[in-house]
Amino acid sequence: MIELQGLTKTYAGKDVVEEVSLRVESGEFGVLIGPSGCGKSTTLRMINRLIPITRGRILLGDEDVTELPPEQLRRRIGYAIQSTGLFPHWTVAENIAVVPGLLKWPKQRIDARIDELLNLFHLDAGEFRHKYPHQLSGGQAQRVGVARALAADPEALLMDEPFGAVDPLTRDVLQNEMLRVHRQTGKTIVFVTHDMDEALKLASRIAILNAGRLVQYDRPIELLTQPADEFVRNFIGKADLGLKLLSRRWVYQYQQSAEILEQPSSFHHDRSSVTHGWEIDDQGRPLCLHGGRLYAEESEQRTRVTHEWSATPDMTMKEALSRMVWFRVMVLPVLDEQERLIGEVAMQGVMGREP
Numbered sequence: 001m002i003e004l005q006g007l008t009k010t011y012a013g014k015d016v017v018e019e020v021s022l023r024v025e026s027g028e029f030g031v032l033i034g035p036s037g038c039g040k041s042t043t044l045r046m047i048n049r050l051i052p053i054t055r056g057r058i059l060l061g062d063e064d065v066t067e068l069p070p071e072q073l074r075r076r077i078g079y080a081i082q083s084t085g086l087f088p089h090w091t092v093a094e095n096i097a098v099v100p101g102l103l104k105w106p107k108q109r110i111d112a113r114i115d116e117l118l119n120l121f122h123l124d125a126g127e128f129r130h131k132y133p134h135q136l137s138g139g140q141a142q143r144v145g146v147a148r149a150l151a152a153d154p155e156a157l158l159m160d161e162p163f164g165a166v167d168p169l170t171r172d173v174l175q176n177e178m179l180r181v182h183r184q185t186g187k188t189i190v191f192v193t194h195d196m197d198e199a200l201k202l203a204s205r206i207a208i209l210n211a212g213r214l215v216q217y218d219r220p221i222e223l224l225t226q227p228a229d230e231f232v233r234n235f236i237g238k239a240d241l242g243l244k245l246l247s248r249r250w251v252y253q254y255q256q257s258a259e260i261l262e263q264p265s266s267f268h269h270d271r272s273s274v275t276h277g278w279e280i281d282d283q284g285r286p287l288c289l290h291g292g293r294l295y296a297e298e299s300e301q302r303t304r305v306t307h308e309w310s311a312t313p314d315m316t317m318k319e320a321l322s323r324m325v326w327f328r329v330m331v332l333p334v335l336d337e338q339e340r341l342i343g344e345v346a347m348q349g350v351m352g353r354e355p
């Protein structure tokens with residue numbers, strides 16, 4: 001747990017962070033967001049004492065961080081930043097080993113930890129251990145940066161716009177990995193971003209700062225449905241509120257059972273309704289959708305299931321809806337890890353309930 005109590009930072013007589021109080025519970029994913037210059041990074045850097053506090057207190061568990069010895073602070077709080085901060089003349093393994101080395105872990109334990117972390121981020125240890133930062137793509141370097149922050153198994157992880165510098169596709173992949181790693185490790189995270197979509201996707205709680213002050217600290221859904229004031233409403237962006245809500249909903253919440261056709265060849269679409277069914281192979285993987293197209297004249301067509309044209313339970317409903325629109329279908333198959341059909345998610349299901 002990390003708790004800020006009346007946290008204040010003053011530069012040249014001006015409060016750039018002013019009386020900020022909030023609590024990120026153990027295992028929570030807290031996000032700090034706000035316009036440029038609102039004090040996000042300053043707040044984050046006070047937590048690990050890179051910047052001295054002017055007033056107020058920060059607790060890690062029930063201990064005041066200003067009273068922790070530096071090596072304890074390094075072990076208990078990991079830190080990852082946008083530019084990764086990897087040492088360019090050190091290999092990936094040497095970079096990850098920095099804090100465990102400072103803590104004088106035995107070599108064997110450090111080696112095992114490096115492999116474990118590279119695996120966690122789906123980087124092949126044999127291949128990546130010996131690479132130098134310039135031999136990595138932006139996304140790979142970012143993974144190594146986060147792996148390094150996790151090296152000594154800290155209870156909390158601070159991240160300052162870690163995915164700010166990568167392209168949108170890689171960013172999406174890294175965000176998904178971050179969610180998975182958060183689920184797997186249960187770390188308490190404080191994450192700074194200026195991207196509302198990123199915040200809504202990752203956060204269990206979002207703190208909105210404006211000019212050094214905390215304006216609202218809430219769960220994403222509450223922020224979207226009950227913004228504290230006009231500033232928050234504008235900051236969230238009114239335009240695609242419905243889609244933003246769906247970015248906080250997951251396919252498994254909308255998943256329904258799928259009808260499997262015993263005799264696909266005899267399937268005939270009834271034009272008055274949107275009935276449809278799935279043809280599967282002997283492994284249970286979907287081959288085709290019969291019916292279920294967006295337009296009536298297409299409704300008798302069979303649609304071959306492809307990897308892109310499907311959903312997984314942990315996909316956001318925004319992504320699922322986007323795929324339905326793109327592929328002009330009313331329904332997507334939901335697949336398990338072996339790509340077997342475990343259900344379906346339908347456009348009607350999205351429309352038929354409150355977001």
Ligand SMILES: Nc1ncnc2c1ncn2[C@@H]1O[C@H](COP(=O)(O)OP(=O)(O)OP(=O)(O)O)[C@@H](O)[C@H]1O
Nearest residue numbers: 011012016034035036037038039040041042043194
């Ligand atoms: N060392 C410093 N001396 C004086 N003022 C500073 C210093 N560091 C930051 N500031 C000021 O404090 C305010 C908050 O800065 P901070 O970097 O925390 O903002 P931010 O919300 O992280 O912004 P961004 O999204 O642009 O990174 C800004 O107005 C900045 O100019």
